[in-house]
Amino acid sequence: MRRRQFIGLVGSFAVTWPLEAHAQQPERVRRIGVLMSFADPTTQSYVTAFQGALTKLGWRDGSNLRTEVRWGAGDADKIRSFAKEIVDLRPDAIVGQSTPVVVAMVLSSPAFSKHRAQLAALAIEHRLPTMFTFRHYVDGGGLMSYGVEFPLLWRRTADYVARILKGAKAAELPIEQPTKFELVVNLKTAKTLGITIPNGILLAADEVIE
Numbered sequence: 001m002r003r004r005q006f007i008g009l010v011g012s013f014a015v016t017w018p019l020e021a022h023a024q025q026p027e028r029v030r031r032i033g034v035l036m037s038f039a040d041p042t043t044q045s046y047v048t049a050f051q052g053a054l055t056k057l058g059w060r061d062g063s064n065l066r067t068e069v070r071w072g073a074g075d076a077d078k079i080r081s082f083a084k085e086i087v088d089l090r091p092d093a094i095v096g097q098s099t100p101v102v103v104a105m106v107l108s109s110p111a112f113s114k115h116r117a118q119l120a121a122l123a124i125e126h127r128l129p130t131m132f133t134f135r136h137y138v139d140g141g142g143l144m145s146y147g148v149e150f151p152l153l154w155r156r157t158a159d160y161v162a163r164i165l166k167g168a169k170a171a172e173l174p175i176e177q178p179t180k181f182e183l184v185v186n187l188k189t190a191k192t193l194g195i196t197i198p199n200g201i202l203l204a205a206d207e208v209i210e
Contacts, residue, residue: 031092095161
């Protein structure tokens, strides 16, 4: 895709009003394409957060908005196929999750995320403490994670999409950096590994899984 079509969330927007029209025309239903690298309760919660934020901004799915969501299942070929399918729908904006999706546009790897429980189990079997960027690895049995709070990022993504739908040019929108990070500790995994987590870390943690 060209850069004018994609900025992490991708957007192109055009509206034509007939010059001879005097009465106000019904609002055109906008369409958004959302391409996810794989489906599980965690990534589904991101889309839910995104759609909820859009609703608060006045964009209601089934009313003035239609959202086309595709789930790549961690398969590169399927992701590329869905990317083409979404582009062919000519949406007003496209939102992509993960580097492989952006490359299809564009490193977190969906392959690792999909098998995070297996990775955690292998790490525990070999008595290896693990540290991740994303909290869903800790939900899957990893020891610790420190990274951005993804539902918040998806709510901010909704703000960007809403601005594109109102006519903002995607290429002119500023790039934002995350400002909120979360530390998650899996105390159950720590006990299994025989590791004592310092109280300072436990007190600083946003969530401790026991």
